[in-house]
Amino acid sequence: MRLADITQYGGITVMLPAAVVIGAWLWFSRSRQSALLWGALLLFVYAIVGASKILFKGWGIGLESLNIAVISGHATNTSLVLPVAMSLLARQINPRLRWPGAGLGLLIAWWFSINCVAPYIHPLQEAIAGALLGSVAACGFLYYLENTEIKKIPHAVLVIGLVLIALNTTTKKYTAEHVLNRIAVSISGAETAFKRPEWRAPVDTTKL
Template sequence: MMLTNLADSAVLAPAALAIAIWLAASRAWRLATLWCALFGVGVVMVAATKIAFIGWGLGVRSLNFTGISGHTMLATAVYPTILWLVLQRYRPAVRNTGAALGLLFGVIVGLSRLVLHAHSPSEVVAGCLWGAVVSIGFIALSQLRSLPALHPLMFVCSLLLIGAVLYGTRAPSQRLIIRTALALSGHHEPYIRVTWRMRGTGRNQPAHAAPVCRDGLSGT
């Protein structure tokens, strides 16, 4: 739970916003725009896969895939980017090592989701890959431009403040996704993993299944 809480959207969404604000404050407008675009695409893709499953039951039964792991995507997108920016004054090998450690931490977060039975392996792998696309894409494109004059200490302090204030908070993202999926699909009940998998195997299933939603630990 400690690792999972470090990757909750209640913590990492504000951290991602802080990255954009610091880049903009450093007059790195293009980098700030680039980060917002890449991060936004990453979040939209996670939400889209979850909405598709919850609203219409779209997934891959053979892989037990019902949507990209949001915690894992956020961790592998945000933490490598933070470390790379904090270490920008060091030589490239050091910066790249920091980014690699950030990716490794994202993978560890993904393992925590498996331990908590919040996601299947395929969903965690998808989260790792999609988050890596965001962070590595930003890092690669950033090297084509001059680096911003960020103040590493103040940047880190602002992120630590965000973590200290919001750690342990559960964002209502899953409830919002469920409501959006039901509104778009016109269905009264969301698809859930258990009955969805039973339908794929041809086994009998109850006529009505109440939705299962635990913020931060949803099986979707």
């Protein structure tokens, strides 16, 4: 499997169900306030990514000096969900492993962002922006959990959650791009959504 083929697993088809499983995990481990905060954090982070895409798709607004047109949703998804998921899994084994687990999740997420998301979907700068956003949100949430008692859940329930995530890796992959295109065009009044910033030269991916 090529690196370009792995990129699809960072999209909402896989990562959003994984985020829902995390929320359910927190809810049923009697940490409902944490589950609600997790949901709010997801909405906040997704709103930032969505806003960056709508601004560019509708008006062509981006950060030219940083070569960032939009924030990568794939990098954001992976860097937010994976560290939290691996930290919670590590807690099941030994609570002292929660931060090493999160660190491993961050390493995998950053490797994925730099090697899979960039340059196949986004330029490196946009992938890094997404990885930074997701990482900061994940670490902030895990820091909040330091003062929260997370009870272990039955292994059977854990297996069911992991199976649900695994099943989503085998289904057809979807993105929110078409929806965001429609929103951006309807708000801005543009005839079509912007696809490539004027300042950026085309990338020849055949040489990658």
